[in-house]
Amino acid sequence: MNPSLFFLIFAILIHVPTYLSADDAQYVTCGELLQCANIPNISYPFWVGEGSRPESCGYPGFQLTNCQGDAPIITMEGQQFRVLAMDNGTQSLTVARQDMWNQTCPTYLYNTTLDYNLFSYAPNQQNITMNYDCLENQTQIPYRFDCNANGTASISYFTSGTTSLSSITNTVCNKSVTVPVNQTSGAVLTSSSATVAEMEAALAAGFELQWAANNTRCTQCSGSGGRCGYNTATLSFACYCSDQPYALTCNSTSSVRPCGRVPSEMDSSDLAVLLDLKILLLMYQNHEINSICKVVLTANWLNVAPYLHFSL
Ligand SMILES: *[C@@H]1O[C@H](CO)[C@@H](O)[C@H](O)[C@H]1NC(C)=O
Ligand SMILES: *[C@@H]1O[C@H](CO)[C@@H](O)[C@H](O)[C@H]1NC(C)=O
Ligand SMILES: *[C@@H]1O[C@H](CO)[C@@H](O)[C@H](O)[C@H]1NC(C)=O
Ligand SMILES: *[C@@H]1O[C@H](CO)[C@@H](O)[C@H](O)[C@H]1NC(C)=O
Ligand SMILES: *[C@@H]1O[C@H](CO)[C@@H](O)[C@H](O)[C@H]1NC(C)=O
Ligand SMILES: *[C@@H]1O[C@H](CO)[C@@H](O)[C@H](O)[C@H]1NC(C)=O
Numbered sequence: 001m002n003p004s005l006f007f008l009i010f011a012i013l014i015h016v017p018t019y020l021s022a023d024d025a026q027y028v029t030c031g032e033l034l035q036c037a038n039i040p041n042i043s044y045p046f047w048v049g050e051g052s053r054p055e056s057c058g059y060p061g062f063q064l065t066n067c068q069g070d071a072p073i074i075t076m077e078g079q080q081f082r083v084l085a086m087d088n089g090t091q092s093l094t095v096a097r098q099d100m101w102n103q104t105c106p107t108y109l110y111n112t113t114l115d116y117n118l119f120s121y122a123p124n125q126q127n128i129t130m131n132y133d134c135l136e137n138q139t140q141i142p143y144r145f146d147c148n149a150n151g152t153a154s155i156s157y158f159t160s161g162t163t164s165l166s167s168i169t170n171t172v173c174n175k176s177v178t179v180p181v182n183q184t185s186g187a188v189l190t191s192s193s194a195t196v197a198e199m200e201a202a203l204a205a206g207f208e209l210q211w212a213a214n215n216t217r218c219t220q221c222s223g224s225g226g227r228c229g230y231n232t233a234t235l236s237f238a239c240y241c242s243d244q245p246y247a248l249t250c251n252s253t254s255s256v257r258p259c260g261r262v263p264s265e266m267d268s269s270d271l272a273v274l275l276d277l278k279i280l281l282l283m284y285q286n287h288e289i290n291s292i293c294k295v296v297l298t299a300n301w302l303n304v305a306p307y308l309h310f311s312l
C-alpha cells in the first residue's frame, strides 16, 4: 500500500468521525451549568452573558449579574434583588431587595415592583410596610425604628400584613414602602413583641417568586432531549438539540438534516462509503451534500489536502 494513501485513510478515519459526532454548538454551550456567586447548577432561563452562559441559553429578563460577589443579582423593573435560592424543579426563586439587604433605611424609597409577565408571587408570601418620616416619637410602642437617611433622623414604624399603622399608633408618616416577605416571617412581625432584629431578619430571608419563561415549552424541549434557550434573531423560544436548533422540540423526523442521516442512524456501510473519497468528491461536486455539510466537509478536507493528490 502506498504510504501516502495509508496516511490519507488514517487522516479520514480521524477526521470523519469528529464531524459525524459533532454536536450543535448551542446545544453544547447551553448544557453547561453555571455557578454564579454562591448558587451552583444554574440553567435556563438564567444567563449571564460576557462569554459565560450567553443570552441564547436563557430568556430575556433573567440575566444574573455580580457573579463574583456574594450573591447573584437579578434586576426587575430597574430594581435589584439578591438571589438567595432557586429551585429549577418548581421554577421558583427566593430573592431579597438589595437596597434593604443590610439596612432598613435606604436613601431612595420605592415600592417593590415585579415584571408580572415573567414573575408572580409564590403562595404564602405577604407584604410588610415600612413607614418612614413619622411625626411622633412614641418610644413605648413596638414596631418603631430610627431611619437616618439623608442625614436626618426620622422616626419609622413597620407593620406586617393587614395590621394598619393607625391601629398601633396615632402618628402620621409621610412615606411608606411595601416589601414582600414569607408568611412565616410576616407572622412573627405581627406579634406585639416583634423586634427590629426580627424585621431585619425577615427582609434578609426574602420572599419567593415563581418564574414563567415558556416553562411548558422548556419541559417539552427537555423531554425531547433538547436544551432550552432563546433565539435572539426571532426573539422567541429555541430548543437546541444535538443536531441543530429547533423552534419547539427535537424533531427526529424532520427532513432538514445538515449531513443526511444522523450519526446514530449510520452504520458501517455508511462509513465505508464515506471512506471512498472518489464517491464523496462526486457527491460534493454534484451538490448532493447540502451547504452546511459542505462547510464541515471542506474544513475536514483542508486538513487532509496535503495527501489528496496521491489518490485522486
Ligand atoms: C450540581 O450538579 C452536579 C452534577 O450534575 C451534582 O453532582 C451536584 O450535586 C449538584 N449540586 C447541587 C448543589 O445541586
Ligand atoms: C450593605 O452592603 C453593601 C455591599 O453589599 C455595602 O456597600 C453597604 O455599605 C452596606 N450598607 C450598610 C448600611 O451596611
Ligand atoms: C432621601 O432623599 C431622597 C431624595 O430627596 C428622597 O427621594 C428619599 O425619599 C429620602 N429618603 C428618606 C428615607 O426619606
Ligand atoms: C407605595 O405604595 C403605597 C400604596 O400601596 C403608597 O401609599 C406609597 O406612597 C408608595 N410608596 C412609594 C415610595 O411610592
Ligand atoms: C404587596 O402589595 C402590593 C401592592 O402594593 C401587591 O401588588 C402585592 O401583590 C402584594 N404582595 C403580596 C405578596 O401579597
Ligand atoms: C411630612 O410632610 C409634611 C408636609 O410635606 C411636613 O410638614 C412634615 O414636616 C413631614 N414630616 C416629617 C416628620 O418630616
Ligand SMILES: *[C@@H]1O[C@H](CO)[C@@H](O)[C@H](O)[C@H]1NC(C)=O
Pocket: 137, 139, 146, 153, 154, 155
Ligand atoms: C426617639 O426617642 C428615643 C428615646 O427617647 C431616642 O433614643 C430616639 O433618638 C428618638 N428618635 C428620634 C428620631 O428622635
Ligand SMILES: *[C@@H]1O[C@H](CO)[C@@H](O)[C@H](O)[C@H]1NC(C)=O
Pocket: 182, 183, 184, 185, 201, 202, 205
Ligand atoms: C421564611 O423565612 C424564614 C426566616 O425568616 C425562614 O426560616 C423560613 O424557612 C422561610 N419559610 C419559607 C416557607 O420559605
Ligand SMILES: *[C@@H]1O[C@H](CO)[C@@H](O)[C@H](O)[C@H]1NC(C)=O
Pocket: 117, 118, 212, 213, 214, 236, 237
Ligand atoms: C412564550 O412563548 C409565546 C409564543 O412565542 C409568547 O407569546 C409568550 O410571550 C412567551 N411567554 C413569555 C413569558 O415570554
Ligand SMILES: *[C@@H]1O[C@H](CO)[C@@H](O)[C@H](O)[C@H]1NC(C)=O
Pocket: 033, 041, 042, 043, 044, 088, 089, 218, 219, 222, 227, 228
Ligand atoms: C432544569 O429544568 C429543565 C427543564 O425541565 C431541565 O432541562 C434542566 O436540565 C434542569 N436543570 C438542572 C440544573 O437540573
Ligand SMILES: *[C@@H]1O[C@H](CO)[C@@H](O)[C@H](O)[C@H]1NC(C)=O
Pocket: 249, 250, 251, 252, 253, 254
Ligand atoms: C416534525 O416536523 C414536522 C414538519 O415540520 C411536523 O409536522 C411534525 O409535527 C414535527 N414533529 C414533532 C414531534 O415535532
